[in-house]
Amino acid sequence: MKTHELRTYRSAEHLAREDQLAWKIAEVAADPVAVEPDVAEMIVNRVIDNAAVAAASVARRPVASARAQALCHPYAPGATVFGMPAESRVSPEWAAWANGTAVRELDFHDTFLAADYSHPGDNIPPILAVAQHCGLSGADLIRGLATGYEIQVDLVKGICLHEHKIDHIAHLGPSAAAGIGTALKLPVAMIYQAIQQALHVTATTRQSRKGEISSWKAYAPAFAGKMAIEAVDRVMRGEGAPNPAWEGEDGFIAWLLSGPEAVYHVPLPEPGEAKRAILDTYTKEHSAEYQSQALIDLARRMGPKIGDLSQVQSILIETSHHTHYVIGTGAKNPQKMDPGASRETLDHSIMYIFAVALEDGGWHHEKSYAPERAQRPSTVALWHKISTAEDPEWTRRYHARDPKEKAFGGRVTVTLDDGSRIVDELALADAHPDGARPFVRANYVRKFLTLSEGVLSASEQQRFLDVAEGLADLKAGDLGQLTFAVDADRLGAPRPRGIFDWRAQ
Numbered sequence: 001m002k003t004h005e006l007r008t009y010r011s012a013e014h015l016a017r018e019d020q021l022a023w024k025i026a027e028v029a030a031d032p033v034a035v036e037p038d039v040a041e042m043i044v045n046r047v048i049d050n051a052a053v054a055a056a057s058v059a060r061r062p063v064a065s066a067r068a069q070a071l072c073h074p075y076a077p078g079a080t081v082f083g084m085p086a087e088s089r090v091s092p093e094w095a096a097w098a099n100g101t102a103v104r105e106l107d108f109h110d111t112f113l114a115a116d117y118s119h120p121g122d123n124i125p126p127i128l129a130v131a132q133h134c135g136l137s138g139a140d141l142i143r144g145l146a147t148g149y150e151i152q153v154d155l156v157k158g159i160c161l162h163e164h165k166i167d168h169i170a171h172l173g174p175s176a177a178a179g180i181g182t183a184l185k186l187p188v189a190m191i192y193q194a195i196q197q198a199l200h201v202t203a204t205t206r207q208s209r210k211g212e213i214s215s216w217k218a219y220a221p222a223f224a225g226k227m228a229i230e231a232v233d234r235v236m237r238g239e240g241a242p243n244p245a246w247e248g249e250d251g252f253i254a255w256l257l258s259g260p261e262a263v264y265h266v267p268l269p270e271p272g273e274a275k276r277a278i279l280d281t282y283t284k285e286h287s288a289e290y291q292s293q294a295l296i297d298l299a300r301r302m303g304p305k306i307g308d309l310s311q312v313q314s315i316l317i318e319t320s321h322h323t324h325y326v327i328g329t330g331a332k333n334p335q336k337m338d339p340g341a342s343r344e345t346l347d348h349s350i351m352y353i354f355a356v357a358l359e360d361g362g363w364h365h366e367k368s369y370a371p372e373r374a375q376r377p378s379t380v381a382l383w384h385k386i387s388t389a390e391d392p393e394w395t396r397r398y399h400a401r402d403p404k405e406k407a408f409g410g411r412v413t414v415t416l417d418d419g420s421r422i423v424d425e426l427a428l429a430d431a432h433p434d435g436a437r438p439f440v441r442a443n444y445v446r447k448f449l450t451l452s453e454g455v456l457s458a459s460e461q462q463r464f465l466d467v468a469e470g471l472a473d474l475k476a477g478d479l480g481q482l483t484f485a486v487d488a489d490r491l492g493a494p495r496p497r498g499i500f501d502w503r504a505q
Contacts, residue, residue, distance in 0.1 A: 100222030123148030138474030144183025328388030
């Protein structure tokens with residue numbers, strides 16, 4: 001890996017294209033380096049993982065709405081939509097919109113945390129949609145996804161967005177555009193323009209994850225994927241983009257990040273170096289914000305030690321800056337303590353999550369968020385006894401570059417009414433690659449079968465798994481099989497019509 005320095009340049013200063021971050025990313029995307037076997041295997045795991053959470057969310061309102069919008073844009077050859085028959089095709093950017101929403105709705109797929117936050121699996125829907133529409137092969141898709149993961153992880157390592165309240169989809173637009181460029185074997189100059197166009201239109205604020213969190217939290221990554229496809233399409237027609245997008249005097253660094261004097265450092269693979277960043281990422285065993293994964297496992301472990309939870313006087317979770325300020329009491333969001341809050345808000349409240357995990361000894365992607373579950377008096381009482389605090393050591397470990405130092409958990413002190421204390425800590429979720437029970441293929445398959453049970457037929461479950469596990473051997477034009485169909489009565493209630501199907505009213 002080579003680290004690239006990134007800063008703002010005044011308009012009067014000359015910055016050659018070859019020295020711009022977008023060009024360097026484009027060179028990585030266009031590099032025909034082979035995908036190594038362990039990377040290809042993990043890509044298949046994440047394709048299965050995405051399908052698992054999409055199946056579980058297929059009938060939820062935001063997903064049904066996105067699917068209804070997509071189905072208003074039929075197209076041939078087009079791309080598939082989760083839940084619909086494989087022969088039902090829509091324009092690829094709308095497939096990316098519908099499928100991206102389905103994948104993100106439950107906040108239950110893979111994650112990577114460093115200087116910023118990300119769900120790299122969000123790259124899969126747009127790159128897959130383009131690959132299906134353009135008749136690419138399984139090997140082409142694998143190459144594109146290796147790039148999407150690589151670029152997103154590298155940007156997340158080098159550029160912090162959240163401190164400036166910029167949503168992390170600003171890293172997703174460029175990474176998806178780069179991955180599409182790889183899959184289509186586009187030239188460097190074309191990918192360069194697409195990356196900058198995608199960045200320019202996907203820089204949004206983090207208010208989507210603050211206060212009353214709405215369904216836009218699920219839509220935001222789908223929007224970035226949709227914009228990436230449109231960006232690539234435009235540059236393929238000869239159009240350009242604002243540049244230099246990151247380094248320009250009125251660009252991303254100068255006005256949306258740390259300002260004209262700031263310097264960032266972004267690592268990227270050297271020419272000929274394999275793209276292996278997907279192996280740095282990790283999926284979720286539990287349907288909740290990633291920082292809660294280890295703490296759910298810790299609650300599961302501490303529950304039996306505590307015994308009678310009615311005797312709990314207080315619970316303090318000492319953890320990282322991110323956990324405290326984004327999903328903890330440091331956020332100062334009263335909604336995070338509100339029994340009437342939305343699912344999107346509750347999955348960003350570690351106080352709620354820890355209370356339920358203590359009571360139930362685990363976590364369920366639906367039952368743990370049910371309104372009657374959130375409003376249970378014993379839960380509310382316990383929930384309101386929980387607070388968080390930033391511990392500099394947990395923050396340091398959160399940002400550590402050494403994998404042996406990396407940590408996303410915390411230390412929990414439970415004080416009982418008799419004054420006694422129970423203290424325990426956990427650095428990594430059990431399912432993390434360095435955790436107690438790292439996820440392997442069998443775990444991904446089990447997650448898919450569990451989340452799609454009652455949604456997909458047994459034969460459709462097995463058919464999808466067979467296709468996914470044979471991804472590398474799919475020939476050009478066969479990627480349309482990489483979807484799943486659901487009976488119409490399991491797709492959720494009909495959605496109100498909008499602009500796109502206005503004439504049908």
